Each structure stands twice: as C-alpha cells, then as structure tokens.
Amino acid sequence: MTLDAALEEAIAELFAVNIELDRLPTHDFDQRAALQSRLTELRAIIADLRTQTPTDRDALRDRLRRLETELKHRLHHRISHMTAGQTGMGGGLDPEFVHALNKEIDQGQGVTQLQDEIARIRTTLAD
Numbered sequence: 001m002t003l004d005a006a007l008e009e010a011i012a013e014l015f016a017v018n019i020e021l022d023r024l025p026t027h028d029f030d031q032r033a034a035l036q037s038r039l040t041e042l043r044a045i046i047a048d049l050r051t052q053t054p055t056d057r058d059a060l061r062d063r064l065r066r067l068e069t070e071l072k073h074r075l076h077h078r079i080s081h082m083t084a085g086q087t088g089m090g091g092g093l094d095p096e097f098v099h100a101l102n103k104e105i106d107q108g109q110g111v112t113q114l115q116d117e118i119a120r121i122r123t124t125l126a127d
Helices: 003-023 029-051 057-075 095-109 111-126
Strands: none
Touching: 003 029, 003 057, 057 095, 057 111, 095 111
C-alpha cells in the first residue's frame, strides 16, 4: 500500500469512527471510551503518515502537486493588502495589522508546515 493510500484509509476510518461516536447514546460510556481511544490512535497514525516522505519519485511528484494545490487554497484565505483598503485619511486597515492577521491565519492553517514539507520534497527530488 502506498503512503498516500494508507493516509487516505486512516482518514476515512477517522471519519467513520467520528460518525459512529456521534450516533452513540451519551450513556454508552464503554463504547464511547473505546471509540475515543481509537480516534486518538488514528490521529497519531495520520500525524506519523503525514511526516513520512514517499520514496517513489512519481509518488513524490504527485504529493508535491497535491501539497502545492493545498498551499494555494490555504493562501487564498489571506487578506489582501489591496482589499484591506487604503491607509491614512482614506480609512482601511493598517498594513502591519493586515500582515499580523495573515500571519495568524497562516499559523492556524498550518501554512508553514506545508511549506516546509514542500521544500523537503523539492530537495529530495533535486537530488
């Protein structure tokens, strides 16, 4: 099984376990505890899989394309300095505030981690 297939399988199971947990009655403590435990395990597995780099160059290129697409999607949520308006007497947002806000948005969306993974894959492919 490829790394991406394993990741997709783990995410699908995480989703299914979440649905099952939501459907359980609140008084079914034993089953809820077992499902919560499985969620914790799956999150750890997913985190581990996301840090692994595929060894197959084609898989690396595919992953790089997906990550770059994801990065573009995440960066789309930034606030543009142009849409923030003009500063000074005309109103608008202070550019320093816009920069700080974008930095917080990036941090909340894991942009830095995504950029780091893209850089690692590019370095691997360049070798």
